[in-house]
Amino acid sequence: MAKAKADLLQGTLDMLILKSLSLGELHGYGIIQRIRQLSDEMLNVEQGSLYPALYRIEQKGWVSARWDVHDTGREAKFYKLTRSGRKQLETQEASWDRLVLAITKVRQATT
Amino acid sequence: MAKAKADLLQGTLDMLILKSLSLGELHGYGIIQRIRQLSDEMLNVEQGSLYPALYRIEQKGWVSARWDVHDTGREAKFYKLTRSGRKQLETQEASWDRLVLAITKVRQATT
DNA sequence: CTATGATGCCTACCGTTTCTAGGTATCACT
DNA sequence: AGTGATACCTAGAAACGGTAGGCATCATAG
Numbered sequence: 001m002a003k004a005k006a007d008l009l010q011g012t013l014d015m016l017i018l019k020s021l022s023l024g025e026l027h028g029y030g031i032i033q034r035i036r037q038l039s040d041e042m043l044n045v046e047q048g049s050l051y052p053a054l055y056r057i058e059q060k061g062w063v064s065a066r067w068d069v070h071d072t073g074r075e076a077k078f079y080k081l082t083r084s085g086r087k088q089l090e091t092q093e094a095s096w097d098r099l100v101l102a103i104t105k106v107r108q109a110t111t
Numbered sequence: 112m113a114k115a116k117a118d119l120l121q122g123t124l125d126m127l128i129l130k131s132l133s134l135g136e137l138h139g140y141g142i143i144q145r146i147r148q149l150s151d152e153m154l155n156v157e158q159g160s161l162y163p164a165l166y167r168i169e170q171k172g173w174v175s176a177r178w179d180v181h182d183t184g185r186e187a188k189f190y191k192l193t194r195s196g197r198k199q200l201e202t203q204e205a206s207w208d209r210l211v212l213a214i215t216k217v218r219q220a221t222t
Numbered sequence: 223c224t225a226t227g228a229t230g231c232c233t234a235c236c237g238t239t240t241c242t243a244g245g246t247a248t249c250a251c252t
Numbered sequence: 253a254g255t256g257a258t259a260c261c262t263a264g265a266a267a268c269g270g271t272a273g274g275c276a277t278c279a280t281a282g
Contacts, residue, residue, distance in 0.1 A: 006209055010121035010239045010268075019217055029259050038220045042213035049240050051261060056239090074248070076259060093218065098117055100211055102153035106130055107204065109149045121239075121268045140230050160269050162232060167268090185277075187230060 006042065013045065013053050014062075015096060018081065018089040021063060027076035028054055054079060062088050117153065124156065124164050125173075126207060129192065129200040132174060138187035139165055165190060173199050 008016075020026060020034045031054075032045045057063050062085030068078050081089070119127075131137060131145045142165075143156045168174050173196030179189050192200070 006206060006213070008240070009123065009210060012120065012210075012214065013240075016214070016217055019220070023220060027259075029257095035217060038217040039213040040216060042209065043217070046241060047260085048242065048244095048262085053239085055261095072249085072258090074259070095117060096214070098153065099120060099123075102117070102150040103123065103127070103207070105151060106127055106146060106149040106154070109130070109134060119269065124269070138230075140228095157270060158231085159233085159271065159273095164269085166232095183229090183278090185230070 008043065008045070008049075012096070013049060014057060015089065015092040016043070016045070017050070017053060017057060018062060018085055018092065021079055021081045022086065022089055025078050025080045027070070027078050029076065031079070057085070060088075061085070119154065119156070119160075123207070124160060125168060126200065126203040127154070127156070128161070128164060128168060129173060129196055129203065132190055132192045133197065133200055136189050136191045138181070138189050140187065142190070168196070171199075172196070 016035050017031055020031045020038075023034070026034060028050055029047075032047065032050055035043050035045050054063070054065075058065055058079070062082060063079045064082055066078050066080070067075060069075050070078075127146050128142055131142045131149075134145070137145060139158075139161055143158065143161055146154050146156050165174070165176075169176055169190070173193060174190045175193055177189050177191070178186060180186050181189075
């Protein structure tokens, strides 16, 4: 039993990644940890989901990447939100809110 | 411009269909209308999404189907929630709530 | 009376996304 | 020396929703 980690719904990962990066530059592995941490262990992003997503997001110009060495002396690829990415985050958050609202309405329906 | 109809997130359609049917038996076309109506026109389910979804859902035993004639004299295929479908609806609603909560937590994070 | 739009069903195919499962390398600790 | 965490990546599968088509009936507008 245990393990209540839910799968993501398709379309939510980008928003989560962008949100993570809005708190400051971060490398891939760190994004996974940050999302897990911020969600109180409820969300667990798989590496196989993250890295392709980061690639897509970078292609779209929402983040920029840069190799660097961090405190621990290890190399990692740091991602940073671009201006366009910040806008995209807002857009995606607005869509999310809309969807949650719409679904809430449907669910509130009674006979 | 106009058209603020949002695309669904993958994984939400089943819940919406099951919820619609929890309000009473209904045929496919009617499900689309009910969802649109309940959501204040925010959600628009395409026929090409609905019918395959209904088929899947029926295969899983969550709904049962029956051809019938309704008031207007037209034939239509009426779907009805099964006991298993009602349980599934609860499960999916719980997952949805969990996900919304988790994402809310992530979004509340501040620097 | 004919054309159009709404109602009602269906299928084939496409694109996107996430996951599983694998691979590589470094580092700390046992 | 081995294990687990950190850190990156890819290939392939599976699932799902949308687009775009097709078909038939009915009411209504022109």
